[in-house]
Amino acid sequence: MIKVGLIGTGGISRNHQAAWLKLKDAEPQAEIIGVADLVAERAQEAATRLGISRWTTNYLELLDWADVTAVDICTTENTHAQIAMDAAMRGKHILVEKPLTTTLSDADHLLEVVSKYGVSLMPAHTHRFYDYSRSAKNTIDSGEIGTPIYLRYCSGGGFWRQDWSGNRISPVETGGNVLTNGVHIADLANWWLGAKPISVYAQGRNLTSSHLEMYDYFIMTIKYDNNATAVIEMSRANMPRSNSFMSINVLGTEGEITSGTEHNSQRLHGDDGFKFVGPDYQHGFDREIRAFANALEHQEPPPVTGAAARLAVAMCLAAERSIQTGEVIILGKDF
Amino acid sequence: MAAQKLKVAILSMSGQQASYAPAFYDNPRVEVVAITEDESPAPETVQRNRETAQKFGVPYIEKLDDVLAREDVAVVSLCSTLERRVALAQKIARAGKHILGDKPLTNTLAEIDAIRQVVDASRSKNGERIKFMVGHNYRFNPAILQARQLLQAGNAGLPWAIHSDWVIAAGKRAAPVGEFRNHAMYPLDAMLYLVASRPQTVYATTGAFFFENAKAGGVEDMGFITMNMDHGIIATTSLGRSPIQNHLNGGSGDMTIRIMGTHGMLVVDANRPHWLVYGKSGAKNMYYGPNRVYDMVDHFVDCVLHDRSPMCGLEDARNALEVTLAALQSAKENRVIKLPLQ
Numbered sequence: 001m002i003k004v005g006l007i008g009t010g011g012i013s014r015n016h017q018a019a020w021l022k023l024k025d026a027e028p029q030a031e032i033i034g035v036a037d038l039v040a041e042r043a044q045e046a047a048t049r050l051g052i053s054r055w056t057t058n059y060l061e062l063l064d065w066a067d068v069t070a071v072d073i074c075t076t077e078n079t080h081a082q083i084a085m086d087a088a089m090r091g092k093h094i095l096v097e098k099p100l101t102t103t104l105s106d107a108d109h110l111l112e113v114v115s116k117y118g119v120s121l122m123p124a125h126t127h128r129f130y131d132y133s134r135s136a137k138n139t140i141d142s143g144e145i146g147t148p149i150y151l152r153y154c155s156g157g158g159f160w161r162q163d164w165s166g167n168r169i170s171p172v173e174t175g176g177n178v179l180t181n182g183v184h185i186a187d188l189a190n191w192w193l194g195a196k197p198i199s200v201y202a203q204g205r206n207l208t209s210s211h212l213e214m215y216d217y218f219i220m221t222i223k224y225d226n227n228a229t230a231v232i233e234m235s236r237a238n239m240p241r242s243n244s245f246m247s248i249n250v251l252g253t254e255g256e257i258t259s260g261t262e263h264n265s266q267r268l269h270g271d272d273g274f275k276f277v278g279p280d281y282q283h284g285f286d287r288e289i290r291a292f293a294n295a296l297e298h299q300e301p302p303p304v305t306g307a308a309a310r311l312a313v314a315m316c317l318a319a320e321r322s323i324q325t326g327e328v329i330i331l332g333k334d335f
Numbered sequence: 336m337a338a339q340k341l342k343v344a345i346l347s348m349s350g351q352q353a354s355y356a357p358a359f360y361d362n363p364r365v366e367v368v369a370i371t372e373d374e375s376p377a378p379e380t381v382q383r384n385r386e387t388a389q390k391f392g393v394p395y396i397e398k399l400d401d402v403l404a405r406e407d408v409a410v411v412s413l414c415s416t417l418e419r420r421v422a423l424a425q426k427i428a429r430a431g432k433h434i435l436g437d438k439p440l441t442n443t444l445a446e447i448d449a450i451r452q453v454v455d456a457s458r459s460k461n462g463e464r465i466k467f468m469v470g471h472n473y474r475f476n477p478a479i480l481q482a483r484q485l486l487q488a489g490n491a492g493l494p495w496a497i498h499s500d501w502v503i504a505a506g507k508r509a510a511p512v513g514e515f516r517n518h519a520m521y522p523l524d525a526m527l528y529l530v531a532s533r534p535q536t537v538y539a540t541t542g543a544f545f546f547e548n549a550k551a552g553g554v555e556d557m558g559f560i561t562m563n564m565d566h567g568i569i570a571t572t573s574l575g576r577s578p579i580q581n582h583l584n585g586g587s588g589d590m591t592i593r594i595m596g597t598h599g600m601l602v603v604d605a606n607r608p609h610w611l612v613y614g615k616s617g618a619k620n621m622y623y624g625p626n627r628v629y630d631m632v633d634h635f636v637d638c639v640l641h642d643r644s645p646m647c648g649l650e651d652a653r654n655a656l657e658v659t660l661a662a663l664q665s666a667k668e669n670r671v672i673k674l675p676l677q
Contacts, residue, residue, distance in 0.1 A: 147544075149542060149544045149557065150557060150559065150573060150575075152500065152573065154498070154593075156595075156600070199669060201538050201561070201671065203561065203563060203569045205495060205496075205567060205569070207495055207597070217495075217496070217569075219496075219498075219561070219569060219571065221538065221540065221559060221561055221571075223540050223669065227540075227542040227544075228542075229540040229542075229558075229559045231559060231561075231571065231573075233498070235595070237495075237595075238595060238600060239492065239596075239597060239598050239599060240598075240599070243600055245593075245600060245602070249500065249589075251502065251557070251573075251577060253544050253545060253578075254578065254579075255579055256577065256579055256582075326536065326563075326671060327670070327671060328538065328669055328670050328671060
């Protein structure tokens with residue numbers, strides 16, 4: 001039985017908790033045995049929800065609980081590096097929410113420590129575990145569309161459901177929208193295309209408010225060593241905020257696959273007008289956490305590597321730089 | 336007394352003339368009076384010229400000069416090989432005839448400027464300005480016209496991004512000049528028209544992925560263009576020709592444009608309206624809207640008859656070509672190109 005300490009109980013952690021709960025009676029068996037959160041009420045609430053008694057406001061205390069063999073880090077982005085290093089140095093295996101870190105030096109340092117202490121590290125790139133992404137990957141790998149040479153991924157949406165007190169619009173805490181959300185699809189693009197990114201060009205806007213210090217809209221153009229191009233567009237700036245438009249297109253040398261809202265959603269004509277009702281997204285978390293537990297159980301390398309997560313961080317930091325300078329950023333130099 | 340029909344000569348059944356010529360022939364305000372040709376056309380072009388002349392019941396006049404000398408001919412529909420186009424356009428304009436010019440109009444910006452100089456200085460026999468329209472026929476696609484009306488009326492608020500995917504399908508080979516030069520003007524012209532703004536910078540990637548002739552000829556069959564425009568608008572389009580033979584839209588492939596604005600989003604599909612048909616020959620989307628080439632020609636006829644400037648003139652051709660050339664340079668050098676091109 002894998003015994004997990006959960007660090008961070010808000011936001012995305014709720015999806016992780018639901019996934020861990022499903023593993024209690026499944027194979028491999030795993031359970032959360034303690035939680036840590038800076039806010040006592042939140043920690044206590046999560047413990048109650050999980051049916052456990054141990055909670056703390058200090059994650060270092062959680063790391064000292066001897067029966068904890070692995071941690072699941074769901075804290076704010078800029079705290080991932082320190083917490084993960086502390087966990088590694090205490091011999092705990094690590095599932096860490098994306099982005100791996102908010103700087104490249106942190107990523108390099110963390111990967112060194114992980115390697116030195118011989119623990120398993122799996123970055124939570126959930127998009128590798130969704131039905132949509134796996135079916136696409138399988139189709140690409142089967143050769144059905146030849147070699148993929150153009151990927152366009154558009155994820156539209158309205159502004160975050162928060163006000164100035166929320167941390168989603170804090171560039172310091174999140175590392176910026178391009179990083180924290182862009183890494184998902186940067187990693188997905190690398191995985192689907194199976195090629196090495198060589199340069200990034202990006203454009204960004206802060207449309208919702210001129211006082212916003214991050215880009216609520218960005219589009220990045222990635223060039224690969226096999227000359228393929230990936231275009232990743234993510235919006236939190238659409239109006240009306242109900243906009244949930246999404247489209248994905250992968251063009252190969254011998255074919256093409258397309259999905260997105262017009263292909264994956266049900267259509268509700270209700271009292272409030274027309275609405276797309278998209279598929280469930282919990283299954284990605286369920287599968288991701290099961291994959292992590294499975295890797296630990298069988299002492300296998302986790303399916304997403306630290307190196308892959310570092311590369312996604314590098315691409316998104318390069319994109320941030322590109323937005324600021326207006327220039328193409330070559331990867332491998334500073335990034 | 337019935338109004339006089341506009342007399343049109345069809346110059347060379349090459350390029351897009353196969354769609355322009357019937358649009359003139361079927362136009363109720365037009366009388367096609369001749370098929371004509373310039374010096375040393377390819378034998379298969381001569382063959383098509385003769386066949387079309389026969390089909391339309393008009394003479395095939397082998398010397399363009401003989402047609403240009405005719406007082407009654409008001410319009411020439413100009414198709415030819417790309418390298419002869421500048422000289423032909425100038426010659427026709429000097430003869431005082433209005434021109435529908437095939438796309439791509441020229442290879443370079445200087446060539447467009449050279450045409451414009453002569454067109455601006457020339458007058459028709461009635462003393463009117465020469466109307467020069469370029470065959471950017473997607474400007475007349477009903478979805479794009481409708482989108483312009485919706486945007487102009489503020490239905491999406493102020494546009495801040497416009498994104499297109501424009502990859503035609505069922506390709507057998509790439510256009511010898513490369514797909515950017517061959518048809519980038521369609522989405523580019525439509526995009527510039529839709530958001531009524533000018534591009535400032537261009538970045539692009541290209542490759543020869545699909546066709547042997549593209550690889551051998553060193554031209555692209557697929558690529559991606561992204562621009563920063565006035566008003567902070569981010570504008571992108573993919574652009575190419577795929578070898579996919581079973582695309583539901585047939586050769587039309589993907590032709591979509593998405594506009595995002597401060598108050599809404601508009602998604603435009605140039606292949607709509609259509610029926611989805613599951614027939615004996617397979618599944619397909621069957622487009623059933625107006626014919627954009629017919630509507631383009633009708634607009635041009637209108638402009639000639641009423642002395643108005645056509646929608647897609649030399650300036651529009653120049654704007655689209657400038658982005659195209661910048662994109663090709665950008666892709667080659669993997670860097671951002673600033674407009675205007677020097």
